Amino acid sequence: MAYENLEQLKELESVLERLDELIEDEDFFRSDVEGYVIRYNECINQASNILDEVLENDPEIPIAHETFFEKAPTFTEEQILVYEELEGFGLNQLNEFRLELAELLEDAQEKPRKDLFNQLTIPVLSLVNHQEHPTRPGYLVYHFKIPEHASYFEELMNERGLFYERFDEQRNGEDVYWFGVRDGDHDAVEIINYTVKGKFRKPLIRDKGARYFVIGFGILIILLAIVGAIMSNL
Incomplete structure (x- = not known):
């Protein structure tokens, strides 16, 4: 299953849970049939729309969605509802569909994005x-x-309200922290990326005394060059 479907399937799970609660609410059914039909149809239509999005990414998704929608009772505001038919659908097709979906989500979360991130490489000489x-x-x-770099990057992304997906893994004995971001946010994310690099950048010469010596020596060379240029023009 394509990992991009994970969030949609979680949303589908939530919709099916609401549908299950609705079917069990016999008091609502008895007191307001028209309102009940509207809520029921909203759940069915939302589940269908979410599944359509999922199937666009992964047509071979291993879940018996056809049976669920074929067996789902169809009602309009004008039709008389039969609660027993709804109850039977909830106990059978809806229950089976929810169990299959739960297994699919569990399997996806056990191996969340490993196959995808195996396609990513970390070039040794890359400057980006x-x-x-x-x-x-x-x-x-x-x-x-470096975990501190990843944490600070994530903190800045959250502060700016930018979308990202994070995945941590260990590759060849070292930790790697991945962040998926939208290409449309590239300019804003690059600013954050440079901010992270700037915060944790180590000086080329770590010893403070040595740094001052190099700076002083450089200034001395420049002064000698200026004096030499002046003397040569006298």
Whole structure:
């Protein structure tokens, strides 16, 4: 299953849970049939729309959605509802569909994005820490190898309200922290990326005394060059 479907399937799980609660609410059914039909149809239509999005990404998704929608009772405000028919649907097709979906989500979360991130590489001589998303057009993936850098990047992304998906893994014995971001946010994310680099950048010469010596020596060379130029023109 394509990991991009995970959020949609979680949303579908939530819709099916609401549908199950609705079917069990016999008091609502008896007191307001028209309102009940509206709520029921909203749940069915929302579930269908979410599943359509999922199937666009993964037509071979291993879940018996056809049976569920074929068996779902169809009602309009004008039709008389039969609660027993709804109850039977809830106990059978809806229950089976929810169990299959739960298993699918559990399997997806056990191996959340491993196959996807195996397609990402970390070039040894690359000067940038981002690349195009291997399966999702319009997205980029940033990586960090130091947890403090990843945490600060995530903090800034949250402060700016920018979308991202994070995945941590261990590759060849070292930790790697991946962030998927929208390509449309690239300019804003690059500012954050440079902010992170700037915050944790180590000086080229770590010893403070040595740094001052190099700076002083450089100034002395410049002064000698200026004096030499003046003397040569006298």
